[in-house]
Amino acid sequence: MKALITGxxxxxxxxxxxxxxxxxxxxxxPQTSIAEKLSQYCSSGELDxxxxxxxxEHSALATVMGASSAGVRTFTATSSQGLAxxxxxxxxxxxxxxxxxxxxVNRALGAPWNIWCDHSDSLSQRDTGWLQxxxxxxxxxxxxxxxxxxxxxxxxxxxxxxxxxxxxxHTAEPVEIPEPEQVDRFxxxxxxxxxxxxxxxxxxxxxxxxxxxMEFKQRQFEAARQAEAVAREVSADFAKQFGRHYxxxxxFMCEDAETIIVAAGTSAGTGRYVVRRLREQGRRVGLLRVRxxxxxxxxxxxxxxxxxxxxxVLDQAISPGSEGVLFQExxxxxxxxxxxxxxxxxxxxxxGGRDILPSYIEEMVEKVENGxxxxxxxxxxxxxxx
Amino acid sequence: xxxxxESARAELLKYLKEEPFGCGNxxxxxxxxxxxxxxxxxxxxxxxxxxxxxxxxxxxDGLFPYTSARVPILHTPFASAASTSCGVLHGLxxxxxxxxxxxxxxxxxxxxxIGLQALSSTVERNEDYLYICYDNExxxxxxxxxxxxTPLLAWTTTTPEGDLKKAPKKNIIEILAAxxxxxxxxxxxxxxxxxxxxxxxxxxTSGSKFVNILSPCPTGWQTRPDLSIKISRLAVKTNVYPxxxxxxxxRLVLIDNPEPRPVEEYLKLQGRFSRxxxxxxxxxxxxxxxxxxxxxxxxxxxx
Ligand SMILES: Cc1ncc(C[n+]2csc(CCOP(=O)(O)OP(=O)(O)O)c2C)c(N)n1
Ligand code: SF4
Ligand SMILES: [Mg+2]
Numbered sequence: 001m002k003a004l005i006t007g008x009x010x011x012x013x014x015x016x017x018x019x020x021x022x023x024x025x026x027x028x029x030p031q032t033s034i035a036e037k038l039s040q041y042c043s044s045g046e047l048d049x050x051x052x053x054x055x056x057e058h059s060a061l062a063t064v065m066g067a068s069s070a071g072v073r074t075f076t077a078t079s080s081q082g083l084a085x086x087x088x089x090x091x092x093x094x095x096x097x098x099x100x101x102x103x104x105v106n107r108a109l110g111a112p113w114n115i116w117c118d119h120s121d122s123l124s125q126r127d128t129g130w131l132q133x134x135x136x137x138x139x140x141x142x143x144x145x146x147x148x149x150x151x152x153x154x155x156x157x158x159x160x161x162x163x164x165x166x167x168x169x170h171t172a173e174p175v176e177i178p179e180p181e182q183v184d185r186f187x188x189x190x191x192x193x194x195x196x197x198x199x200x201x202x203x204x205x206x207x208x209x210x211x212x213x214m215e216f217k218q219r220q221f222e223a224a225r226q227a228e229a230v231a232r233e234v235s236a237d238f239a240k241q242f243g244r245h246y247x248x249x250x251x252f253m254c255e256d257a258e259t260i261i262v263a264a265g266t267s268a269g270t271g272r273y274v275v276r277r278l279r280e281q282g283r284r285v286g287l288l289r290v291r292x293x294x295x296x297x298x299x300x301x302x303x304x305x306x307x308x309x310x311x312x313v314l315d316q317a318i319s320p321g322s323e324g325v326l327f328q329e330x331x332x333x334x335x336x337x338x339x340x341x342x343x344x345x346x347x348x349x350x351x352g353g354r355d356i357l358p359s360y361i362e363e364m365v366e367k368v369e370n371g372x373x374x375x376x377x378x379x380x381x382x383x384x385x386x
Numbered sequence: 387x388x389x390x391x392e393s394a395r396a397e398l399l400k401y402l403k404e405e406p407f408g409c410g411n412x413x414x415x416x417x418x419x420x421x422x423x424x425x426x427x428x429x430x431x432x433x434x435x436x437x438x439x440x441x442x443x444x445x446x447d448g449l450f451p452y453t454s455a456r457v458p459i460l461h462t463p464f465a466s467a468a469s470t471s472c473g474v475l476h477g478l479x480x481x482x483x484x485x486x487x488x489x490x491x492x493x494x495x496x497x498x499x500i501g502l503q504a505l506s507s508t509v510e511r512n513e514d515y516l517y518i519c520y521d522n523e524x525x526x527x528x529x530x531x532x533x534x535x536t537p538l539l540a541w542t543t544t545t546p547e548g549d550l551k552k553a554p555k556k557n558i559i560e561i562l563a564a565x566x567x568x569x570x571x572x573x574x575x576x577x578x579x580x581x582x583x584x585x586x587x588x589x590x591t592s593g594s595k596f597v598n599i600l601s602p603c604p605t606g607w608q609t610r611p612d613l614s615i616k617i618s619r620l621a622v623k624t625n626v627y628p629x630x631x632x633x634x635x636x637r638l639v640l641i642d643n644p645e646p647r648p649v650e651e652y653l654k655l656q657g658r659f660s661r662x663x664x665x666x667x668x669x670x671x672x673x674x675x676x677x678x679x680x681x682x683x684x685x686x687x688x689x
Contacts, residue, residue, distance in 0.1 A: 022476045024469075050476045054469060055507035062466035062504070066437065066473020069460050072480050074473075088463050196435055196458045196474060198486040203453035205461040212450055 001177045007168030010138045010175055011077060011103045011161070012037035014145035016047045017183040018101075020075045022067035024052040024060040029115045030165040031079040031105040038075075057082035061089040061100070068098040069204065071195025073149065076100065079165065080107035080121045087125065090158075094129025095220060096205055099152035099159075099190070102130075103145065106265065106316075107165040108352040116353020117165035119265065123293075123317040123325040129220060131159040131227050132294040134264040136250075138173040143244055146178075149187055150234045155227045156193060157220070164266045166353070178242055186241045228295045248292040251304050253279060257286030259365055260305055260342075262330050263314040264290045267356045271314065274361040285365055290326065301333040302341070310343040312364045316350045323379050324348050343368070349382035357383065406432040411454040413446040416611025418601030418618065420446055420454075421575040422520045426489070426599075429585035432457050434487045435478065437471040439501060440464040441493035442527045442603075443520065467492040468504040472513045487589055488515040494535035495525045497598075498556050505596075509565045512593040516585075519558065519596070522603035530606040537626075538673060539666050541658045542606070550661060554673060558598055559632060566635035568593040573629060574600040576618035580629055580641070587631070600627050608657020620652040625678040630685070640685040649674050 005013065011034050015023070023042065025035040042051035050067075054060045057078050064074035078086065083104050093100055104122050108114040122132060131151065135141045141163045148159040163169055194202070208216060231248060239245035252272050254260055263271050268289035278285045288304055290297075305311050311334070315324025322328070327346035334341040347364050350356040360382040367376060406427035413420045419442055427434060436459045438444045444461055448454050462470040467490040475488040492501055497519035505517060524542050525531040532542040534556040545551040562570040569591045573581040581599065588595035600621055602614035609617055621627035624647045630640040649671045653659040662670075682688065 021480050022473065024473070050480065052472060052476060053511065055503060058465060059469035059504045059507060062462060062469035063473035063476075065462070065466075066460070066470035066475075067477035068473070069470075070474045070477025070481065072477045074477075089466070092463055195481075196460060196478065198433065198435060198458060198478070198483055201456055201458040203447060203450075203455060203459040203461075206447060206450045206453065206459070207445055208450040 002174050003177050004172045005138060005175050006033070006170055006172050007138045007141045007163040008033045008105070008170065009037065010142035011145055011163070012041065013177060014142045015075050016041055017178060017180060018073065018075075018146060018149050018187055019189070020047070020049050021072035022050050022052065022064060022074045023076065024054045024063035025077050026054055026057045026060050026082060028057070028079045028082040030107060030169045031077050031082070031103070034077040034103060034105070057085045058089060061086045061093060064100050065089060065093050065096065065098055068100050069096065069196055071190070071192035073190040074100050075102070077103040077105070079105040080109055083121045083125060084109060087128070090125055090128035090130055093158050095216070097156040097220065097223070099149070099156055101145065101148045101152055101158065102160045104160050104162050105165050105169045106162050114352040115165070117167055118316040118351045118353070119162070119325070120317040120351070122160060122162050125160075126294060126325065129157065129224065130294065131157055131224065131292070132162065133159070133292055134162045134290065135168065136266055136268055136289065138168060138171070139175045139244070140246065141168060142175055142177070143238065143242070143246065146183060146187055147231070147234055147238055147246065151227060151231050153190055154230050154234065155223045157223050157227060162265065167266045182241060186238060224295050228292070228297055231292060246291065248297045249300055249304060250289040250291055252287040252289070254286035254288055254304055254308070256284055258284040258309045259312065259369055260286045260288055260308045261312050261314060261361060261364060262288045262290060262305070262326065264293065264326060265316070267314055267316065267350060270356055270358055271361055274358045274365070277358075278362070278365060283365070293329070296329050296333065298333040301330060305330070305334060306341060308342045310345070310368045312345050312347060312368045314356070314361070314364065315346060315348045318348055318351070318379070345376050346379045347382050348379055354383060406456045408454045408456070410448070411446045412448060413442070414605050414611070416602065416604040416609075416614040417442070417446070418522065418575045418599075418603065418614060419443050419520050422581070422599045422601050423491070425575065425578050425581050426518060426585050427457060429582040430487050430589060433485055434489050435460070435474060436489050436491050437462055437467055437474055438491045439467040439496045440527065441496050442522070443491055443493060445527065464496055465500045465504060467496055467501050468508040468517060471515050471517070472508045475513060475515050490515065490517045492517070492519055493526070494519055494521045494523060495533045498535045498558055499533050506565065509562060509567050509594040509596070512568070514592055514594070516588050516595045516597070519598045520601040521598050522601045522606060523555070524606050526603050526606045538670060539659070539662060541661055547661050559630075562596045563632045563635040567596055568634055569595040569631065571597045571631035572600070572627065573597055574618045574622060574627060575602070576615050576622065577629065584631060606658070608660070609655060613655055617652065617655050620647065620655070623647045624649045624652040625674050626652050628678060628681055630681065637686045638684050639687045639689060640681055642688045646678070
């Protein structure tokens with residue numbers, strides 16, 4: 001069945017289809033309608049789950065952590081300041097190896113206050129041990145939430161699904177809604193590995209001395225790396241069931257491209273539009289969209305970008321005192337000890353909801369093709385007012 | 387082996403098998419926390435799951451891979467005892483575990499301070515769980531800093547000599563009672579029958595339950611380990627820490643103390659009060675008397 005729904009509705013629909021059992025979420029723009037809808041589903045019985053109306057995002061994640069430890073499928077959703085408030089528990093939940101799934105509606109972090117999209121909220125949580133996906137359409141949002149549960153429960157690592165604030169969260173698109181039986185086949189009931197059992201008591205997450213701590217962390221690290229291969233398998237299975245295939249990265253006209261633009265989220269759509277226009281002028285330009293950011297698909301990205309002469313990264317999050325966040329990751333994929341690769345440049349734009357215009361992306365291409373290294377700074381801002 | 391040693395050994399083994407919170411834990415000598423834990427778990431016949439935030443209690447149970455508990459323990463960050471417990475509650479209820487009591491087990495710092503917001507929220511929603519604060523009146527795990535439960539004029543490392551604590555101890559039971567919580571009680575390890583009775587009442591009550599257990603801490607209170615029980619008993623006998631319970635935020639039942647002892651008897655055994663002048667002690671006595679008369683006035687029943 002096809003329906004015209006927003007990105008936020010795609011999230012709540014997916015959560016319902018996933019037969020989540022415990023949900024805790026706290027309102028924040030532009031995530032609020034996810035929490036509202038899920039709470040209504042639970043009240044009406046449309047979804048047989050407990051919706052716990054907590055008093056903060058910190059408690060939202062602490063609550064679903066408790067429920068997940070007790071062995072049921074759990075979900076939460078937030079945005080921006082709410083995600084920042086969860087920070088302590090993001091580390092805790094991944095260390096505890098809990099397959100919690102969260103939707104984060106991308107929104108800038110203050111100060112100053114801003115409710116519009118950029119990627120600084122989720123990218124600043126990149127080291128918390130959560131797997132991260134960035135979506136480009138409402139269909140992809142729905143599908144990725146389902147994939148996220150399968151993946152999280154396969155590698156016992158929590159997964160965050162990102163959708164751009166307003167651009168996806170509040171924009172309606174036609175979305176194919178899968179049949180519940182189909183979803184049940186793809187996503188059977190959660191089988192916990194070590195849930196709390198009053199009949200078989202264990203102590204979880206006790207103080208762990210230097211003698212053992214590193215092994216816990218190394219296993220967590222390995223699980224997150226393994227998630228790359230598992231995500232490919234899960235996506236392939238998803239494609240078999242539903243006919244829609246999602247790669248970890250999505251390349252557009254990259255095969256013979258001399259210049260490749262790298263982006264994440266909905267700006268990739270604008271990027272493809274620009275690529276098409278430039279191709280019409282005979283320019284060899286391509287676009288790579290990073291869909292999975294954690295684990296970062298290093299090899300795949302190196303293979304796809306390795307043949308280009310130059311790479312221009314479009315960053316919607318900065319690390320003040322350093323560079324754009326996506327840029328750091330892409331460069332790290334391209335350059336290994338002793339290796340060589342394309343020239344790579346960083347462009348920052350679209351912060352706090354500033355529109356990312358096609359002309360900005362054209363400007364990126366012009367600059368890297370004409371200016372080369374000499375004409376460009378380490379980090380280049382696009383669309384700044386003078 | 388003589389028959390006598392053999393039976394003693396059998397007795398000990400039986401004890402070790404049956405004790406819900408065994409020996410070999412990491413508490414300092416004379417610590418009230420493991421005593422409280424033992425009484426509470428025994429009162430619940432070990433039909434419990436514990437959620438413990440950062441506090442001495444999160445160490446006492448033992449370092450990985452050891453544990454002193456024979457019930458499941460889930461450790462959680464400092465501010466999250468209440469919210470994580472509530473998650474465990476919903477998860478386990480959905481999995482069909484109906485008779486297990488979910489216990490948030492936190493110190494006074496995790497209860498009166500950093501965890502108060504989450505506690506308030508779960509109690510406002512009347513979640514069906516038992517919150518226990520073992521109250522040693524300071525942040526002991528980090529080395530004796532004041533909390534809002536630290537009593538008036540007590541020494542801690544952040545209320546040092548010359549700047550002893552100016553604010554009185556926060557009244558957590560009144561805060562919980564203001565939520566109309568079905569059951570809230572003050573107890574101490576020095577009166578185990580009273581403590582056990584209160585835990586059983588809590589178990590029999592549905593909705594949120596809160597029990598504050600005054601829990602002596604020789605390290606932080608600067609007291610002799612062998613005096614822990616005596617000091618805790620004196621806290622009650624001097625009216626410093628009255629034993630009472632509040633049902634549904636309305637009905638207050640107070641255990642009477644017809645012949646209160648002077649507070650000085652309680653204070654003088656503790657290094658944390660050793661810096662007090664005669665005027666300070668008089669001031670504390672006045673406060674204690676005042677609080678006691680207020681409590682008596684509020685009491686619906688005095689037993
Ligand atoms: C967010 C956070 N802040 C600070 C700490 C450090 N910390 C750990 S335990 C503790 C004090 C605990 O005091 P209390 O709850 O009274 O328990 P006690 O140690 O006295 O038994 C503090 C401040 C922490 N673990 N987490
Ligand atoms: S410091 Fe105090 S509360 Fe902590 S273990 Fe020692 S005696 Fe117990
Ligand atoms: Mg304390």
